Amino acid sequence: MHAEGSLTEFRAEIRSWLEQNCPQEMRDGRITDDAICWGGKNWVFSSDAQRLWLERAAARGLTVPRWPSEYGGAGLSRAEEKIFLEEMERINARPPLKSFGISMLGPALLHFGTPEQKGHYLPQIARGEIRWCQGYSEPGAGSDLASVQTRGEDKGDHWLVNGQKIWTSYADKADWIFALVRTDRDAPKHKGISFLLIDMEDPGVTTRPIRLISGASPFCETFFDNVQVPKDRIVGEENRGWDVAKYLLTHEREMISSGGTGLSGGRALGAVMAQMAGEPSLQDPTLRAAAIRCELDALATGLTIERYKDMAEAGNGVGDASAMLKYVGTELNKRRHELIMSACGSDALEWDGPAGSRAADWLRTKANSIEGGTSEVMLTIVARRILGLPGA
Amino acid sequence: MEKLVKSQDETMLADSARGFLDDAAPVSALRHLRDAGRTHDPDLWQRICGMGWAGVLIPEDAGGSDMGHAAAGMLAHEMGRTLVNSPFLSSAVIAATALRQVADARAMDAMAAIAAGRTTYALAIDETHKFAPEATAMTAGRSGNGFRLSGTKRFVIDGGFADRILVLARAAEGLTLFDLPADRAGMDRTALNLIDGRDAARITFGNVEATGDDVLGQVGDAMAVLKPALEAGQAALAAEMSGLAAGAFDMTVGYLKERKQFGRPIGSFQALQHRAAHLWCEIEVTASAVLNAGRVLDGNPGEAALAVSLAKARATSTAQLAVMEGVQMHGGIGMTDEYDMGFYMKRARVGAEWLGDYGYHAEQVAALRGI
Known part of the structure; x- marks a missing residue:
C-alpha cells in the first residue's frame, strides 16, 4: 500500500522518465498490432525510435511493470502501474512491447514455473528477445478445448510430439510455442494434458498462415511431426496442464x-x-x-x-x-x-x-x-x- | 480516489444492513402495507432512523454519521434488494444534501431533525410527465418582502406524508429553491397511490406565501444547492435500482435451480443459462458504475455529473432487464400478484422515471463527452 504522497512522487518521477526516454516518434498514439513492437529473434524494428524505446523501457523494467525486478520487471504495485499507464496515455505513447509472452505465458510461468524456468524465460520475454505463440486449439478442439488430440509419447528424456494446432496467432513469426499436449490417453480428457514449451526451430515443427476475411493472416496452422521435446520444458506437473x-x-x-x-x-x-x-x-x-x-x-x-x-x-x-x-x-x-x-x-x-x-x-x-x-x-x-x- | 472495492467498514455496513432488512423489511412488508391500503410505514422509518441510516450524509455535529455517498449507496442497494418502502432517498439523501450545502444554524437544525427521524422531506420538482428541472414554470412572484408561489408539482415522491417540501420555482432572478412546511396555507396536496405501492403527491400551489427565510440558498441560484442534492439522489437511486436488480436476479436464479420441467431443473437448459449469465454480466457492469458514482461524489463532488448520470442510466436499463427477464423466466407464476416479481417490476418502472430517465441521463453523458 502506498501513501498518496509517495504516489504523487512516483507520478512525477515516471513523468520525467517518460519525457526523457520515450522518443517523439513513439508518441503518436498508435496502439494497433501493426504499429507496436512484438519483439523476438526475427523482429525487424520499424525505426530506430522503436528499437530505442524498447531498450530503454526494458532496462527500466517497464515492458512488464508489475513483474518482480529479478525477472526483468519494475516491481510496481497496481496503483503505480495505473499511474504509469495514465502517464503513457497522457503523452500518447505506444506501448514499448506487446507479446503473448507478456500477457499470457508470463503470468502462467510466474505462477507455475520452476525457478530455473522463470530465471531463463521471463527476462527474455521482458526484453523482447523471444516471441511466443499459443498452441491450444486444434481442428477438433475449439470450444471443447480439453479434447486436444496432439499427443506426446514418453520417450524417457523427452516427449515425442505429433499432431496439429490451429488458430495459433502469429505462429509464423514466433520463436517458441506453448502448447497443450495429451500425454496420457487413458485418463479423463481434462486429466491427461501437459503444458509444454516447444522451440519453433525444432525439427518437425512447421506452420502455415490462414488467410482471414480481413485479408490479414494473423492466425496459422502449426504441425508437429515427431518433434522431440526435452522433459524440462513442461510447465506445472505432467498431466496437470489443464490447470x-x-x-x-x-x-x-x-x-x-x-x-x-x-x-x-x-x-x-x-x-x-x-x-x-x-x-x-x-x-x-x-x-x-x-x-x-x-x-x-x-x-x-x-x-x-x-x-x-x-x-x-x-x-x-x-x-x-x-x-x-x-x-x-x-x-x-x-x-x-x-x-x-x-x-x-x-x-x-x-x-x-x-x-x-x-x-x-x-x-x-x-x-x-x-x-x-x-x-x-x-x-x-x-x-x-x-x-x-x-x-x- | 478510493478503490472500486468495498472497504472493510463498508462491507460491515452492508452486511449489517442486510441482516436488519431481512428481518425488519422483507418484500412481504411491502405487500402487507399495500394490502392494508397504506403507502408509508412510519414505524419502519423510525426503526431505520434508529439504525442511524437517516444521518448517513449528515455531519456529526448535526447528529449524523457522515459516512458519505458510497456508504449511502450501499444502504440504498440493500433497501432496493428487498424493495424497502421508506423516505430514505427523499429525506436522508436529497434533502440532507441540499441542507448541507447551506449549513447555517437553521439548516443544521433541520438536518438534526432528519437524522433523528423527527422530520421527513419530499422534493417537489416535476411539472410534466418528465424530469426537467431547468424548464420549471412554477412562479415565485415578488410580494412585498416575500414571494407568492403558483403552479402545480407532480410526482412528488413521499409528498403525501412528508412534513416539509423542497419546492423549485422560478423567481425574477431565476430558479429558486424553497423549504416549506407541508401544511403551509394554499398548498393543496393530493396523495396518489403509485403502481409500486408507494406515495407520490400532486401539489397545487395557489398563491402560497413564502418569505426570504423560506429560501434555501440564494434567490435565483437554486442549482448551487439543488444540483448536489439531485446528484446525491440520482446516485443513491441508481444504487437502489442495482440492489433491486440483484434482488430480482437472486429470485430468478433460485427459481431456475428449483423449478423442474421435462424431468430436470429448467436452469440446466442452455437457453436459460445464457440469459441468466448475460443478466449477471449486466448487473456486474452496472455495479461498477454505481460504486464509482459514490466514490466520485465523496472524493470530487464538483465533478460528479458524468459518473452520476452514467450510474443512473445504467442502473435504469439493468433493473428493467432484470425484471423483464425475471418475469419471463418465472413463466406464468411471474405474472401473478401472489409472487413478488411483480413488485420488482413496478418499482423498477417508477425508479426508471424518477430524477431523470435513461434518455435524460444518456444526454447528460453525451453532452459531457462531446457526442
Whole structure:
C-alpha cells in the first residue's frame, strides 16, 4: 500500500522518465498490432525510435511493470502501474512491447514455473528477445478445448510430439510455442494434458498462415511431426496442464476484454465517429443514439475492468469472472466497430481508401468473441461456475 | 480516489444492513402495507432512523454519521434488494444534501431533525410527465418582502406524508429553491397511490406565501444547492435500482435451480443459462458504475455529473432487464400478484422515471463527452 504522497512522487518521477526516454516518434498514439513492437529473434524494428524505446523501457523494467525486478520487471504495485499507464496515455505513447509472452505465458510461468524456468524465460520475454505463440486449439478442439488430440509419447528424456494446432496467432513469426499436449490417453480428457514449451526451430515443427476475411493472416496452422521435446520444458506437473491452461486463459480473457474500452485514447466513441465521418457532430439521430448507448456501456465496462483489478489486488483473483469481462468487452468491441463502419458509410468500404484500415479493423473484431473462448462458452462458464446452475 | 472495492467498514455496513432488512423489511412488508391500503410505514422509518441510516450524509455535529455517498449507496442497494418502502432517498439523501450545502444554524437544525427521524422531506420538482428541472414554470412572484408561489408539482415522491417540501420555482432572478412546511396555507396536496405501492403527491400551489427565510440558498441560484442534492439522489437511486436488480436476479436464479420441467431443473437448459449469465454480466457492469458514482461524489463532488448520470442510466436499463427477464423466466407464476416479481417490476418502472430517465441521463453523458 502506498501513501498518496509517495504516489504523487512516483507520478512525477515516471513523468520525467517518460519525457526523457520515450522518443517523439513513439508518441503518436498508435496502439494497433501493426504499429507496436512484438519483439523476438526475427523482429525487424520499424525505426530506430522503436528499437530505442524498447531498450530503454526494458532496462527500466517497464515492458512488464508489475513483474518482480529479478525477472526483468519494475516491481510496481497496481496503483503505480495505473499511474504509469495514465502517464503513457497522457503523452500518447505506444506501448514499448506487446507479446503473448507478456500477457499470457508470463503470468502462467510466474505462477507455475520452476525457478530455473522463470530465471531463463521471463527476462527474455521482458526484453523482447523471444516471441511466443499459443498452441491450444486444434481442428477438433475449439470450444471443447480439453479434447486436444496432439499427443506426446514418453520417450524417457523427452516427449515425442505429433499432431496439429490451429488458430495459433502469429505462429509464423514466433520463436517458441506453448502448447497443450495429451500425454496420457487413458485418463479423463481434462486429466491427461501437459503444458509444454516447444522451440519453433525444432525439427518437425512447421506452420502455415490462414488467410482471414480481413485479408490479414494473423492466425496459422502449426504441425508437429515427431518433434522431440526435452522433459524440462513442461510447465506445472505432467498431466496437470489443464490447470495451467485455465490459469493462462483467465489472463488472456482479461487482455482481450479491454479491447473495447480504450481504443480511442479516452475520447468518446461518438466524437471519434463524427470525426471519422467528417461531420461536426453525428448527424444521423439513430446512429447518435446508438453511439451514446455504446458510450455508456463502454464507460461502465472500463470501470468494471478497474473494479476487478482492484478486487484482484485486494486478494480475490479475478478467476471465473474473467469470462464475464471477456464476454462484455468483446461484444462491446464488435458494437463499436459496427458503429464506426456505419458512421463512415461507403468511405469505409475500400480496402485502401481514405479511411485506411477501417474495414480490416472491423473484420478483425469479429474474432474477439471467438478467440480465447467464444461468448457462448463464456456465458456457460458464468452460468455453471459463478451462478451454480446445473449441468445438462 | 478510493478503490472500486468495498472497504472493510463498508462491507460491515452492508452486511449489517442486510441482516436488519431481512428481518425488519422483507418484500412481504411491502405487500402487507399495500394490502392494508397504506403507502408509508412510519414505524419502519423510525426503526431505520434508529439504525442511524437517516444521518448517513449528515455531519456529526448535526447528529449524523457522515459516512458519505458510497456508504449511502450501499444502504440504498440493500433497501432496493428487498424493495424497502421508506423516505430514505427523499429525506436522508436529497434533502440532507441540499441542507448541507447551506449549513447555517437553521439548516443544521433541520438536518438534526432528519437524522433523528423527527422530520421527513419530499422534493417537489416535476411539472410534466418528465424530469426537467431547468424548464420549471412554477412562479415565485415578488410580494412585498416575500414571494407568492403558483403552479402545480407532480410526482412528488413521499409528498403525501412528508412534513416539509423542497419546492423549485422560478423567481425574477431565476430558479429558486424553497423549504416549506407541508401544511403551509394554499398548498393543496393530493396523495396518489403509485403502481409500486408507494406515495407520490400532486401539489397545487395557489398563491402560497413564502418569505426570504423560506429560501434555501440564494434567490435565483437554486442549482448551487439543488444540483448536489439531485446528484446525491440520482446516485443513491441508481444504487437502489442495482440492489433491486440483484434482488430480482437472486429470485430468478433460485427459481431456475428449483423449478423442474421435462424431468430436470429448467436452469440446466442452455437457453436459460445464457440469459441468466448475460443478466449477471449486466448487473456486474452496472455495479461498477454505481460504486464509482459514490466514490466520485465523496472524493470530487464538483465533478460528479458524468459518473452520476452514467450510474443512473445504467442502473435504469439493468433493473428493467432484470425484471423483464425475471418475469419471463418465472413463466406464468411471474405474472401473478401472489409472487413478488411483480413488485420488482413496478418499482423498477417508477425508479426508471424518477430524477431523470435513461434518455435524460444518456444526454447528460453525451453532452459531457462531446457526442
